[in-house]
Amino acid sequence: MPETVHVGAEIPPEIRDAADKVFYDFGVTISEAICLMISRTVKDKCPPFDIKAALKEEYGDKIPNRETLESFEAVERGEVYHAKDIDDLFRQLNS
Template sequence: MAETTSIQVRIHPDTKERAEKLFADMGITLSDAIDLFLRKCIMEGGLPFDMKQPLYNTETEVSMQEARDILDGKVYTKTYASAGELFEELNKEMG
């Protein structure tokens, strides 16, 4: 067995959870993915991607996170049988 060493990093729990799921779907562990990333950095002589500012403004990023939360079932969304049912409820709330 190859000799290994440990590293410790601090990341947001949601980031870790989403990364573990992503890599599990690919058949590798988070440790495997980190090892691959570091090896690629060594091969490239730096980060294996360009570092750029995101093209999205804050409002767009918030909306994208909200969409991810909805898809992950973290946000309750109400459904309606018809547009009329939706408008009925909106009218009740407004007045």
């Protein structure tokens, strides 16, 4: 068996359970289905479905852009400014 790495994803339990039933009918596990999707994405150099349409269908107009996602990640890493007021904030930003 080839060497593998673990890829984690946070999925609501009801979605995971429903997907498990669908993939079971096709004779594959969720892990195998994800591996197939990623392999196909690499082979075709694009995902096997329209990502923008899927995001729009799933999230509507509440899809965060790349800059917003990077800001969320910066906050999680603790890279945030703490200021007592607007003058203090600008002092920190300009220093």
